[in-house]
Every structure is written in structure tokens, then in C-alpha cells.
Amino acid sequence: MEAVHLQRTYLDLTTPHVADACIRLGIPVRCAPVNTRPVWAGTHLVGRVNPVKHYGSVDVFLEAIDRAEQGDVLVVDNGGRLDEACIGDLITLETRLAGLSGIVIWGLHRDTSELRSIRLPLFSLGAFSTGPQRLDPVDSCALLSAKIGQHIVTAEDFVLGDDDGVLFIPLDQAGPVAEMATSIRDTERYQAARMKLGTTFRKQVHFDEYLVAQKSDKNLTFRQHLRSIRGAIEE
Structure with a gap:
């Protein structure tokens, strides 16, 4: 490049x-x-x-x-x-x-x-x-x-x-790397914009659903859950 x-x-x-x-x-x-x-x-x-x-x-x-x-x-x-x-x-x-x-x-x-x-x-x-x-x-x-x-x-x-x-x-x-980084950036900016308008991050990432699923599958990680819903924040 x-x-x-x-x-x-x-x-x-x-x-x-x-x-x-x-x-x-x-x-x-x-x-x-x-x-x-x-x-x-x-x-x-x-x-x-x-x-x-x-x-x-x-x-x-x-x-x-x-x-x-x-x-x-x-x-x-x-x-x-x-x-x-x-x-x-x-x-x-x-x-x-x-x-x-x-x-x-x-x-x-x-x-x-x-x-x-x-x-x-x-x-x-x-x-x-x-x-x-x-x-x-x-x-x-x-x-x-x-x-x-x-x-x-x-x-x-x-x-x-x-x-x-x-x-x-x-x-x-x-x-x-730039393509992936751009996707991560845009996802996080969208999440932050929604939070400023009052939608909590927990709601955006369906945290309640993760807690339920984690009880059934102790091996399920939050990182795996985020990736399944295309949510960025943790790697």
C-alpha cells in the first residue's frame, strides 16, 4: 500500500x-x-x-x-x-x-x-x-x-x-486490518450514539439473554456472545 x-x-x-x-x-x-x-x-x-x-x-x-x-x-x-x-x-x-x-x-x-x-x-x-x-x-x-x-x-x-x-x-x-478496524470502529460509534440517547449497553448486547444462555452453557463466554450478535467492545 x-x-x-x-x-x-x-x-x-x-x-x-x-x-x-x-x-x-x-x-x-x-x-x-x-x-x-x-x-x-x-x-x-x-x-x-x-x-x-x-x-x-x-x-x-x-x-x-x-x-x-x-x-x-x-x-x-x-x-x-x-x-x-x-x-x-x-x-x-x-x-x-x-x-x-x-x-x-x-x-x-x-x-x-x-x-x-x-x-x-x-x-x-x-x-x-x-x-x-x-x-x-x-x-x-x-x-x-x-x-x-x-x-x-x-x-x-x-x-x-x-x-x-x-x-x-x-x-x-x-x-x-483497516477493513476490520473500520467495522469495529463503526460498531462502537453506533453503540456509543445509542447510549447517549438512553439505550444502555446491556440492552444493546442482550446481556440478559447472555446470562440465561451462560447458565445452560458454562463454556459460553461474553466474547463469543458479542461476536454472535456482531457487537464490539471486547477482544
Whole structure:
């Protein structure tokens, strides 16, 4: 799926919608660590992964940006380090000028005030004032993959991020995942609209019928009941 199509398709989908869709489709849910947060609230990020591993110098970022396509997301593996910030305002500006959609860091950022002004979506483990004071050898995999928490991601993945976190999904599953996520989103919006008009969620999902059926079949779960009536809320 091309960058523009990907961004349009996922523009109104949240990470909870997409996570539920992945579960429905049997696709592993790969989340960045729970403390991976956006620099400002209301951020929405989607794009193909452009992976890069940090070794102490910014030149590897410049090389990754140079080989990226417009709409990609720079996904930075800094080993989850909390003793240095590896991305600041200049690399963020360079990323934006190259037409990338944003940055996700398994590590820390700095220049927070400037980043908020640049307004390129950026997710990290937090802010730290000091940059790298090391220079490690660069290996041949520096631009091929990135580790984010327990997950390895490549250019065969795309990333979706918002206030609820960051997800990585196989690029070749972007269409089916979006279709399922859209169905889940629309169902939940319809349920919420009915609740605001006074129809309880219990009534919408026939909860009384579930309780009766559950007495007859102790193996029946609420999740199975919801799926039988095409009701979303739990996966």
C-alpha cells in the first residue's frame, strides 16, 4: 500500500481499533513499550517503517533519511537507553524536510520545546537533556531492522501511533486490518450514539439473554456472545 493510500486509509482509525482488528484476524499485536508516548497530545502517526539503529553519531540517521521514501516513519532503535537522548531538533527538522511522516524512538529525545514547534509527530520513552557521549562501531544491519522493545521491525512493516501507544503491523496486511478496524470502529460509534440517547449497553448486547444462555452453557463466554450478535467492545 502506497504512503498516501496508507495515510488516508488509517486517518480515522485508532490504535485500539487496529489492535482489536489484528486479534480478530489472528495477526500478532506488536506494541512499542507502554511508556512510548507522543511529545504532544492528539498526535496521530502512520507510515511505513524506515528502520535505523543508533550507534552514537547522527550520520546514521542522515543515511536513513537519505534512503527513505516520502511518508515513511523513522523508527529508531537506541536499545531503550535512558542515559542519553539520541534525537533532537535538527534531525527532526531534517526528517520533516525529507517528507517523512514522523519518528518513533526506542530511547529518549531532547529539545522538547523546539520539537513542539516543528510539529512532526514524534514518540519516545521521554525527554533527557544530554546527548550521546559514545561512538560505537556500526554494523551492517544498522539500516535493515530496528528493535523496539521485544519486537523487530523492518521496511515490511508499517507503524500506527496515537495517544494510546504505538503498533507495528505487517505492510501486506494493511488492507484487511483497516477493513476490520473500520467495522469495529463503526460498531462502537453506533453503540456509543445509542447510549447517549438512553439505550444502555446491556440492552444493546442482550446481556440478559447472555446470562440465561451462560447458565445452560458454562463454556459460553461474553466474547463469543458479542461476536454472535456482531457487537464490539471486547477482544
